[in-house]
Amino acid sequence: MRFIHTSDWHLGQTLHSAERGLEHQHFLDWLIIALEQQQADALLIAGDVFDNANPSASSQKQFYRFLQQAKARLPKLDIVIIAGNHDSPGRLEAPGPLLDGMDISVIGMVPRLTDGSIDITAMVLPLRQNDEIVAWCLAVPFLRPGDVPRVENASDPYMTGIAQLYKDVTAHALSLRQPGQAVIAMGHCHMVGGEISEDSERRIVIGGTEALSASMFGNEITYAALGHLHLAQRVGKQEHLRYCGSPLPLSFSEVDYQHQVLCVDIEGDKLTQVTPLHVPRTVQxxxxxxxxxxxxxxxxxxxxxxxxxxxxxxxxxxxxxxxxxxxxxxxxxxxxxxxxxxxxxxxxxxxxxxxxxxxGKAQDDNSDEQATQDTLDRLQPEDIFRRLYHGKYLQDAPGDMLQAFGELLHGEDTQ
Structure with a gap:
């Protein structure tokens, strides 16, 4: 099978005073042509569809028009969308009943059963070629502290909970997999060693955890389609663990990035080829x-x-x-x-x-003495909380307090 891996569209983004709708529309038009030319069986969108949790009506219309046009041109195309840290999980999932009949799956939040437990089965989705299941997709959205299983006596409850959730979802996919079927993982997260763009990527430090280990993805994973980092890159130099990057430069620090989507070929349960498709830049x-x-x-x-x-x-x-x-x-x-x-x-x-x-100005954006307006724009709430706590008590904030602050902060994004 062949699928296209893309992420971090940030529809509705404004670059300083410039609205990006025109550029995004050119990308979406180009993507539909690329899907046709590559004869793709599936499209995987790994989070941050929108730039903020309350996207404009025009950016939402742009997104759903794209989905309608893609399905009109490729009726058998499977589309899987997960929420990123910029997205509102509930808002992204809201049109789900309309999309279900179009082979478009949206996982905005971790699904729950009536007893409040995590519905692992709802995050494992079939991918088809000519109406036959050829792969199983682990569709795991951006995980907030309240989304992950509680693991007793864990030194880092958040990271341990994420690893446990991926383990549980993978186990369910393996229970469904037939010989020759692939297992594709999707996630929106920051993996260890990933190169970030400080000007446009929102850090997602929660409870002291800055990045997640690639060991979450076992040998049974044929390919991991990741979102969050805007620079296309491999994780740990592994061919099958990939960030596709954003399709547009979202800040001037990304001016030299090769923006792309990835065309992924799989034969049975083996990865055979990953081909970058470079996105034309509408505005320089x-x-x-x-x-x-x-x-x-x-x-x-x-x-x-x-x-x-x-x-x-x-x-x-x-x-x-x-x-x-x-x-x-x-x-x-x-x-x-x-x-x-x-x-x-x-x-x-x-x-x-x-x-x-x-x-004499040190170009260190983390220096209190050099806090320019651009520096303040890049400060995240977690950074401010840490500084205020240290300034008052002359010691680092304890882990459980950072965990509680992260839950309070990121819990607001689920509305």
Missing amino acids: LLRIPKQAAALPTVLDALDGLDLASITDASKGRHYDPYLEVRVKLEAPEPGLRARIESYIEGKPLRLLKIDTHYP
Whole structure:
């Protein structure tokens, strides 16, 4: 069988002042063509469909229109969607009754039986080729502390609970699997060794756990389709444990990423090939210059841009590149933005960000003394809680308190 692995669409995202709907629509149109060209049997979307838990009506309409069009073009396509940490599990699952009859499965939250226990069976889904089951998919959404089984006397209850849940779901899939059928895992999480994009990926530290071990996926897993990290990468250099990455650069720090989806081929229960399909970039992102420089040098770099090679005037202003300018200053310059905007006036550029650097400024975004606005934007609630606790009691917050704070914080996302 052949399936497409994608994740981290972040529909509805705004990059500084720029709304990304046009870029996302180009990606979705491209993806439908790719599904047809590759003759895919399934599409796996590994979380963060939307950029926030309360997506706009337009981004929701964009998503469900895509699903309708994909099924119209490929009627036998299986689609499996799991929630990421940016998604609202309940909101993502709400249209489930309408989608069930279309071979579209959405797992937003960990399903429960009437007695409150976890319904393992609901997270194991068949994948078909020509109406015949060829694989079983473990559809595990982003796991919050209240989602995982309680494991007595565990040093890290959250991480141990996640490992136990994956073990239980895998065991159920193996009980269903017939000879020659593959087992495909889906998850939205941060695995040990994964390279993150600090500007756009929300850290998911809960109870002190920063990343999960790849040992959660045993040898019986043919392929693990992961979401959360925006850079396409293997986990532990293992071919079958993959992040596909985001289809769009979601911050200027991702300007050099090769954005892609992955086309995965499986023969029986064996992985045979993983082929990146590179997503065309509708709107270019420019960091000028690559390293911060004095303003005259920056202006020279802007003059040296070959805009004709990256812009098409016939398409209109909405396709003009986004620009981040990186400037070294001796002191704050209040009129800097107006000066740069005046300099690029008439050029097909949209200035979104000015990244300023000062003499002696340590480029360490975790330094309290260097807390610029961008640094504050990247601080997560867990970071602030840790700092406040340490400032008051002059010691690190205990693990059980971090666990309780994580449950309180992430529990809000389930509404």
